[in-house]
Amino acid sequence: MDLAFENRFYNLDTLYLLTNEALGLSESIDFKIGKAKCYFNLGTFFSKKGKHELALKNFSISNNQAKEHAEYELELTTIDAIAYEYEFKGNFTLALKTYLEGKERAESLKNFTSLANFNANIASLYLQLNDYDMALNYYTKAKIIRVKLGKPIALAKTNCNIAHLNIDLKKFDIALKNLDYSLKIFKENAILDWLAYAYEIKGKLFLKKNEFETAVLWYQKSEAIYKELDDEYYQIRMLLGMSEALLGLNKNELSFKYANKARKLSEKLTFTKGSKDSARMLFLINKSNGEFETALKYYEKYQTLKDSLSIKENNKALMLFKAQKEYEEEKEEFIEANEELVAKQKSYVFISIGILIFLLTVLFLVKRNEKNYKSLNQKLMIQQANLKQSEKQLRYTNLTKNKLFSIVGHDLRGPIISFQELIKLHLKGSISKKEFIAFVPKLKTYIDSIAFTLDNLLHWGQTQINGLTTNPTNNIVQNILDDNISLLSEIASKKSISIQNNISSNIVSFADGNHLDVVVRNLLNNALKFTEENGEISIGAADRLNFWEIYIKDTGIGMDKKTIDEIFNTDKTYSTVGTNKEKGTGLGISLCKELIELNGGKIWVESSLNIGSSFFFTLPKSELISK
Structure with a gap:
């Protein structure tokens, strides 16, 4: 390997x-x-x-x-490679999204080498879009990390890229300083691919200064190394730079040779940007030769390829990412401000009650005054309406409280007390260590049940108290299903239930990934709960124009019509035990309904007693897929 x-x-x-x-x-x-x-x-x-x-x-x-x-190191490396493929294809939106995901993953793993790489690659992406401020920002982050790590080769790579950026900004002195450092390191360590790239960048520096002869000399150094390397893609930019420098020296025939070679390599590798830049050079060469008809042909090809890259659209997408980051920061500030507002509102309730009593007193005193009666009566009616609304809200809050206490009292308190009593017996010496260990599988089942219940309570509580907002992104549905199948695999194994995920990786939804994760986990958990041993669960999808229709089908005990009507009722909980006496909170399906509808979809079920149940839900397609 x-x-x-x-x-x-x-x-x-x-x-x-x-x-x-x-x-x-x-x-x-x-x-x-x-x-x-x-x-x-x-x-x-x-x-x-x-x-x-x-x-x-x-x-x-x-x-x-x-x-x-x-294998975390390989995981980060593959994320970087996937992002680079998107970048190569010109899909900067997916490239940036993947680089940012990799950056967050590297931060969570405290892998600073990979973190520096992701910062550098994001910078390179912005550099291609001529967003020099953002590019320099990310290059600087990469450089700071690499300086702290004390890795001169990695630092030389960053300096080489910073030199490239400064050439575009025509800051040639800064660029040359960075390049000289990088060249020294690459030579000493025989890093041939980066040495060839550094020579090429130095050629570009003199090309931008219109010092064409010097530019050709540096491009020739780069070309000599590329001849040793079997890497055609990286040669394309060098060939085009050489072509432009030779054209500047009026060596049109030799300039044509390099540009044409770049064109052939770009077409072979389906490298659209390379084909575009080659067409531009061939247009300039033919124009300089007076061959205007051929020049026009290459100019038209250049314009077509330029449009196909959709650089402007990708640039807009990147700006949206920036706006999204700013929005998330503003959202955090808003949440803090909102918490303060809620605290103030509680005090306002008491003030409002005092005001209401005062108004009622005033109303009693001025009843004798017929002239003001109608006006005061109207105010009283408004206050009564507000009281009814408050009463309705209080009843709803009380219902929510009762539901919460019921779940905590029955579904959480029982397992926790059992766990607590077992630990007390062990500490008192009433049961041996061996006997205690024998209870561990049962305790794990309790803890898993508590964790699942708490997760549902968290999401349900948000919908009931503060309401939920969605943060839709592009999600590969297959990955979310695979993660949850893996999470619930132990339950499936205990009941010998086989799970078939027939959803392909090209099914991408535009929905809140966390919401989708909760829905999938609850539906799979229910399917396992109500399917007897040696049963089957199958998962699939159908294309419905702008929506994906996902189904989770089991061979379980099924439901009658009354049960189906009850499980989707969000005003109350409905819970039954599973085939192995598994308990539930009754929140799962109603929570799924709220989350799916919040993301613009629908959910329903088809079921027959003793045959099985099939839960269906729809999700909006990814914006990229629908386009």
């Missing part, structure tokens, strides 16, 4: 052959991490061959396996 990966710059065929050999060996001994790394190598191979869909597929398999086996 290591030998294969080292060949990524020198011989792609060797990379492919050795990786497949390693994959076969890994499968023969069920070496799980080995398989995950092999899929990453295959993704690298297909990426460099310009087969980006195959690259994404293999990187995704590697990422899933890395997460499953807690």
Whole structure:
């Protein structure tokens, strides 16, 4: 595997052959991490061959396996690779989203090396969109981390990118200073791919200064290294820079040779940006030669490719991400302010009651005054209406309180007391350590039940007290289902219930991911609860224009019409025990209904006694998919 990966710059065929050999060996001994790394190598191979869909597929398999086996370093590396594939394809929105997810994951794992890499890659994305302030901001974050880590090679890479940025800003002195440091480090450590890139950037520096002969010299140094490396993609930018420098020296024939080679490589790798820039150079060369008809052909091709990249639309998407971050910060401030407001409102209630008593007293005193009677009577009617509304709200709050106490008293208190009593017996020596350990599986069941109930109570409480807001994002439904199937796998195993997830990875919804997670977990938990041993649960989806219709079907005990009507009633709880006497709070299905409708969908059930139940719900499609 290591030998294969080292060949990524020198011989792609060797990379492919050795990786497949390693994959076969890994499968023969069920070496799980080995398989995950092999899929990453295959993704690298297909990426460099310009087969980006195959690259994404293999990187995704590697990422899933890395997460499953807690191989955090590989998990972060695959996230970075997936984001880079989106960037290569010109889909900056998905690229940025994936880079940001990777950045948050690296922060949670305290992996500062990966955190610096994600910051640098986000900066590179903004640099391509000429957003220099954002690019410099993220490059600076990466540089600070790498300085603290004391890794000169990584720091040299950051400096090289900062030099690239400063060339675009025409700050040539700053760029040259950063480049010289980077070149020294890359030479000393024989980092050939970055050395070739640094030479290319130095060529660009002199090209921007119109010092074409010097630019050609540096591009030639870069070209010499690229000839040693089997990496066609990174050559494209160097070839175009060389072409532009030669055109500046009026060496049109040689300039054409480099531009045409860049065009062929871009088409081979389906690299749209490379094809666009090649068409631009070929237009300029033919125009300089007086071949206007050919020049016009390349200019039209350049414009078409430029439009297809939709850089402006991607730029808008990035601005939306920035606005979203600002909104989240403002939201936190709003929540704090709202909590203060709620505290004030409580005091206002008492003040309002005092005002009401005062108004009633005034009304009694001025009843003798006929002239003001009608006006005061009208005020009294308004106050009575407010009192009725308050009474209605108090009744609803009381109902919510009773429901909460019922759940806490019956569904949480029982397991907790049992747990508490068992610990007391153990501490008193009434039961031995061996006997106590024998109770551990049962205790785990209690704790799992308490955790599930508390999670539902949290979301239900938010809907009842403060109301819920949605934060819709693009979600791969398959991933959410897989996570929850894994979470509930122990319950399924105990009852020997098989779960089939038939949903493909291309089903992407635009909904609140946390809400969807709660819905899926409750529906799966219910299916397991009411399905007898050796039963089956199947999950699938259907395309309904702007919606996905998801179903979770079981071979359980089913329901009659009265039960179906009760479970969707949000005004009260309805709970029954499962096939193994499993208890529930009665919140799950009504909570699912509120969350699905909050995200613009619908939920319903089809069921027959002793045959099974099929729960259906709809979700809006991803905006990208619907477009």
